[in-house]
Amino acid sequence: MSLSGPQWPLEKLALSPPTLDQLALSIHDGLQSNFRSVTVEVAQSPDLRQPPFHLAAEGLSGNPRVADVGGPLFLAPGPDFSKKYNLLSIAKQMEMPSDRGFILGAGAGPFHILGVNSELMPNVSFGAAACRGEEVANEDKLSNQTYYAKIAENDSYTCEEINGSHQTTDFALMANLLGTDGLPGPLLHIKAKSRLGSLNFTEAIQHALKATYGKKLISLGGVFVIRSGAAKMHVMPDFPPEPFAKREDVAAWLKFFDMPAPLVCLTVIHSGDDHGLSLRMEHTHCFAPGGGRGGHYHGDADDTKDDVEYEAWLNVAEVLYRIDRPGLVEVTVQYDFQ
Numbered sequence: 001m002s003l004s005g006p007q008w009p010l011e012k013l014a015l016s017p018p019t020l021d022q023l024a025l026s027i028h029d030g031l032q033s034n035f036r037s038v039t040v041e042v043a044q045s046p047d048l049r050q051p052p053f054h055l056a057a058e059g060l061s062g063n064p065r066v067a068d069v070g071g072p073l074f075l076a077p078g079p080d081f082s083k084k085y086n087l088l089s090i091a092k093q094m095e096m097p098s099d100r101g102f103i104l105g106a107g108a109g110p111f112h113i114l115g116v117n118s119e120l121m122p123n124v125s126f127g128a129a130a131c132r133g134e135e136v137a138n139e140d141k142l143s144n145q146t147y148y149a150k151i152a153e154n155d156s157y158t159c160e161e162i163n164g165s166h167q168t169t170d171f172a173l174m175a176n177l178l179g180t181d182g183l184p185g186p187l188l189h190i191k192a193k194s195r196l197g198s199l200n201f202t203e204a205i206q207h208a209l210k211a212t213y214g215k216k217l218i219s220l221g222g223v224f225v226i227r228s229g230a231a232k233m234h235v236m237p238d239f240p241p242e243p244f245a246k247r248e249d250v251a252a253w254l255k256f257f258d259m260p261a262p263l264v265c266l267t268v269i270h271s272g273d274d275h276g277l278s279l280r281m282e283h284t285h286c287f288a289p290g291g292g293r294g295g296h297y298h299g300d301a302d303d304t305k306d307d308v309e310y311e312a313w314l315n316v317a318e319v320l321y322r323i324d325r326p327g328l329v330e331v332t333v334q335y336d337f338q
């Protein structure tokens with residue numbers, strides 16, 4: 001795959017993550033206070049292309065890295081319509097090799113392609129990571145299983161694969177991404193059932209890590225499935241006729257829905273001090289396999305909290321890339337705080 005395109009301002013931070021075994025202990029202790037039944041282990045991942053996960057690559061292992069691209073400040077005040085990005089050129093800026101890679105996460109859809117603002121669930125593999133079974137590794141192969149969700153004419157929502165009618169790896173405004181070689185390997189395997197507390201699944205993980213590691217920056221990414229219950233989600237409508245004057249205008253503009261399981265959720269979660277990089281500390285977008293439902297995850301619905309069931313496969317990043325941070329001009333900076 002030829003990974004090229006605009007070079008956005010970039011800051012790079014080498015992380016020094018705890019081991020998966022250490023993280024498993026921390027997350028287990030934390031989740032127990034928020035869910036009735038919890039298991040956390042380090043296990044060899046199954047083929048995550050298969051149901052119920054529907055990822056574009058077999059696994060989440062091999063050089064795990066995260067990126068935070070743009071940000072909500074490009075939506076409001078604004079929007080800034082110059083912020084048009086491409087997942088493959090961002091992969092290059094994340095120093096991913098051109099012959100094998102997998103990117104997943106949460107972002108804003110490419111308004112300039114779709115003609116409307118939307119929620120994006122990036123899920124793209126390329127090169128050897130996009131090839132199956134006996135297939136000869138092909139550097140030009142692309143598997144784009146990205147979904148997007150938008151507001152429909154009747155103020156309801158729709159969600160479909162971006163490859164259905166639009167062949168694009170573009171996005172806009174913001175995204176939080178996990179990049180890996182897409183290989184199988186050991187990952188955090190988390191199961192949690194019946195929510196007792198007020199924290200949602202990703203908040204409970206953040207609280208667990210904060211309790212163990214305090215300000216140390218830890219960045220996780222991967223997939224979780226909501227197997228039963230329902231999720232509270234928002235979907236961004238199309239841009240308003242007048243630009244947003246301030247950030248606070250966005251909350252009243254978003255449309256909220258409860259969407260029933262099953263949902264596949266793509267997530268990036270940070271814990272600790274963001275070292276002034278204006279990181280979005282958590283960003284999760286979910287889609288229903290086959291489409292129809294999808295959006296930005298806020299938690300599971302209170303009226304299904306007894307029934308809710310989560311299953312996650314997560315990896316921990318070794319490197320963080322802050323790309324096109326709002327307010328930053330053309331620089332490339334490398335940090336090594338830890």
Ligand code: ZN
Binds near residue numbers: 106283284285296297
């Ligand atoms: Zn979002």
